[in-house]
Amino acid sequence: MAESKYQLLIKLADERQQAAAERMSLAQNALNQARMRLEQLDGFREEYRQRLVVSGGKGISVIQYQDFRRFLLRLDEAMAQQKQDVERCMQRFVLERQAWQHEYKKLKAYEKLLQRELEREALLESKREQKRTDEFSTRQFWDRSHGDDV
Template identity: 70%
Template sequence: MAESKYLLLIRLAEDRQKAAGERMRLAQNRLADARSRQEQLDAFRGEYRQRLSSRGAQGISALQYQDFQRFLARLDEAMVQQQGEVERCTQRFLLERQAWQQEYKKLKAYEKLLQREQERAAVREARLQQKASDEFATRRFWDNNHGEE
């Protein structure tokens, strides 16, 4: 049987699905990195607040207290920015996952079309073989009954 027209489509769809999968994997890694940085910032902020509390209990100058507060304000800004980065990475990952799912559906659709084509070809082949077998049996019957008269 000649190569199916669907095989090329399947190969192209597989390539697109693999590329979409790679983009999704990269987006997932970026999201994990962004979340990790967010957790690190949060942990550092907690530690820094704890230091402020400890030092405050021992007594610090107003200038040191202001420095602590300014640094905490910068950490809070960094946390807000990092939260935005996490949200952007989450959206990117969701888009890439959706793109991968669409490519996966296309691939499965082409595979189903190929399967149907192969099933139709098998039915045609079975009919041809049955027809040939019937013709052979008919000839044999004819020859046996009318051949040597």
């Protein structure tokens, strides 16, 4: 059988689907890293807040207290920025996943078209073979029944 018109489409669709899968994977890794950094900042903020509570219980100066508060505010700002980064990474991941799903569906559609084409060709070949068999049988019958006339 000659190469199907769908085989090139399948090859190209497969390459696009794999590239989309790679981009989706990179976006997921970036999202995981952004979430991990946010968790680290949150853990560091909680640890630093606990230090403030412990130090406050022992008695600290107003200047030390203000320094603690300023640092906690900076951590809060860093966490807010990191939350924005997490959201941006999440949006990118969702877009990349949608792109991958789109490419995957196209690949599967081309594969289905190829399968249908192969099934049609197999059916046609089966009909041709049946016709050849019928013609051969008819010729043999004709030859046997009219063999004396020749």
